[in-house]
Amino acid sequence: MSVTPSAEVTVPKLRSATILNMLKKGLRASGRGLMEFRPIEIVPGYVPNADGSALVRLGNTVVVAGVKLEVGSPYPDTPNEGALVVSAEFMPTASPTFEPGPPDENAIELARVVDRALREIKAIDMEKLVIVPGKRVWVVYIDIYVLDHDGNLVDASSLAALAALMNTEVPRIEVDELGNVKVDRSSRSGPLQLRHKVVTVSVAKAENVLFVDPDIEEERVCETKLVIAVSDDGRIAGMQKSGLGALSVEDVLVATDIALKVAKDLLAVVERSFAKTSRS
């Protein structure tokens, strides 16, 4: 059952009043611009044993995503495509309010938002993941772990998931005449083929002001967020309103424009971090 949450992090009254008063004037307590993300650092290949991985720092928010490819059966309705499974966990390291245990509704929502953003536009070339048509395919597991929580987990996670996919090398396989598949993780057959790159932009609203990349204090004082997934070809690849509040129709349209604009910068950041660490 989903329950109205109590405050996960208490923001002192004076501080929240300051944040809100500044927002009214178009300013942020952190000194950032309304359309400005915190500094983003992406470390591709952070986990050598993963088939692909990335650590993302978005300000003080830290998320690690890893990809593991496993041989499995295709879904009955898509016999000639690989499969994608995204999950997320909020680790107890990330916040004193996170408890160990199965993912709660927030982690499930986050994983499903990231999943849909990647799935619907077919970011991964699923047809290239067939091993034995109709029988054996690669299952792409993307697991997202939030290590440190300072707000905007969705955008940090979607960046980490994308960077991990871009970093993924498919293990070499051998298929015998009976159709048995042997995986050799010591060598790689090539990079995972991507057709699109997708990022999410979370647009928050407080005091009738829209702004991107809320930190944890801003998330506490703003009631509503619209997460918008944007693809590298400038289309809207998914959406999710989240939080206790509501948005006007005008808000929704403006937020969409903001996301389409800001997403370009985020995609450029991802590309740059790969250019830096390009493997020879």
Next chain:
Amino acid sequence: MGRIKLLREDGLRHDGRRPDELRPIRMQVGVLNKASGSALVEYGATKVLAAVHGPREIPQRHLLLPNRAILRCRYHMLTFSTHERKSPAPSRREIELSKVIREALEPVVIAEVFPRTAIDVFIEVINADGGTRTASVTAASLALADAGIPMRDLVVGVAVGKVDGVLVLDIDEIEDMYGEADMPVAVAPSLGLVTLLQLNGVLTREEFNEALKLALKGAQAIYNMAREALKSRYLEVKVEE
């Protein structure tokens, strides 16, 4: 994609509807005896029952808030509501939908009137044929009103989809499964607020604008029905006096 033709040669949909046409919608308020409020809502073959208990005290006192009532919401599908039997264990989808439906209702419920209590919303999907979450929002909002909970507005839900390149209103399961996009929306029409918005699929900026417009139009029609359904319940009670 394209395995099933969702738009016919004459431009009508597979079930004969125009692109901007709703399915036949039925709403009944106050269908349960023991609940504080209830509603049964049908969008075509989709059938959803919502019950509200409360505001009430609950044994889990640590959940309660000092300044308002908490909303608790469960979206739940009966095992035989789908083509394949649904496992009775709560699915990730049900957990997510319970959250987005609760968050669709939060903005309209005047929860501050009942501090330290819980308002429980139980939604049972009896038959699923697409649009269950949006029908759930409509049913839940009617059940809340029926329970006498003060609200700023009713919220109603409707989904817009894209099938064979065309935006269509109130998609059913086939259109959801084989279509290119599914966009559930819930709105509080008198307040002009969007309280639920999801997009499962890919749209261009222009398509999104059109889809939102179509959703608002559909929501207005459903809103009018919801008000009638509430009124007729109220009038019925008066007649009995």
